Amino acid sequence: MMMMMMKTEMAAVFVNTLLLLCCCFITSTVSQENVYAAAGEDVTLRLKNKLDSSERLYWKHNGTQIALMKSGRVVIGVDEGLGTDGSLTLRDLKKGSVEVYTSQIFKGGNLEHENTFIVRVLDKVQKPTLVATCEKHTETFKCQVPQAxxxxxxxxxxxxxxxETGPTLTRDPKKLTAESSFKCNVSNHISFEISQPVKKTCPVPDPPATKELFGFDFWTMVGILAGGGGLVLLLIIVTIVLCTRARRRRHNRLKAEGRGELEMAWSNQQ
Known part of the structure; x- marks a missing residue:
């Protein structure tokens, strides 16, 4: 009798050990993700794994069970938006809410897959207004949008x-053309909007006044006169040189003629 009891206890220990070993080798996948949705619209949470007919699917909302699918049939949750593929559709979401939904897939008594969805409900972005101002010789663009x-x-x-990012942009107006245009693009996780284009407002400085001489640009006339003055100076120098050479030739000729007359006079006296 004692031997039979010992064998029974040993068999129970063996079975328990075997079950523990099996449990050690059974693994489940766990995931978590953020889902962003627009207020007042629907969003569908889809399973990460294909659901088998031999598996059971549970959906929980903030820890409370709201849906059950078993043997490929929706048992609980038709009104909660549970689809035949196991996906869960959330309707008429409220602005600013943060909800936690969890899907659990069991096979037999074991948890196979668990997915957690953190649903954040946001407003769609409204169209921004872009305003340009000229402040201390700096062009400033401000992107204005109701949401902050x-x-x-x-x-x-x-x-x-x-x-550049952020609500304000500055630029040097001297580096902008009259046709330069700017826009701001405002976005969040679910939508985006772009402002109308805006051009700079800083005035274009007037060009410096130009001096005139004889009805023409001052520096142009200075250049012309400077060039003309150089030509006149050259003509004067050439004239002086020519006159000097002519005078020298005349002097030499007169000198030669005087010497000839003197020689003739001496000859006559003799």
């Missing part, structure tokens, strides 16, 4: 994206 939280603001210049 959870937004990303990007900028475009002449339809090309800029690296």
């Amino acid at each position: 939280e959870g937004l990303t603001i990007a900028w475009l210049q002449d339809e090309k994206p800029l690296k």
Whole structure:
């Protein structure tokens, strides 16, 4: 009798050990993700794994069971938006709410897959207004939008994206053309809107007044006169040289003629 009891206890220990070993080798997948949805609209939460007819599916909302699918049939949850593929559709979501939905798939008595969806309900972005002002010789663009939280603001210049972000953009008006245009792009996780294009408002400075001489640009006339003055000076120098050479030739000729007359006079006296 004692031997039989010992064998029975040993068999029970063996079975328990075997069950523990089996449990160690049974693994389940667990995941979590953020889902963003627009207020007043529907969103569908889809399973990460295909549901087998031999598996049971449970959906929980903030820890409370709301749906059950068993043997491929929806047992609980038709009114909760449970589809035949196990997906759960949420309807008429409320602005600003954060809800937690969890799907659990069991096979036999074991949890196979568990997926947690953190659903965040947001408002769609409204169209921003872009305002340009000229402040202390700086062009300032301000992107104005009613929502203030959870937004990303990007900028475009002449339809090309800029690296700057944030509600304010500044530029040197001297580096902008009259046709330069700017836009701001406001977005969140579910939508985006782009403002109407706006151009700079800083006035273009008047060009410096030009001096005139004889009805023409001052410096142009200075250049012309400077060039003309050089030509006149050259003519004067050439004239002086020519006159000097002519005078020298005349002097030499007169000197030669005087010497000839003197020689003739001496000859006659002799």
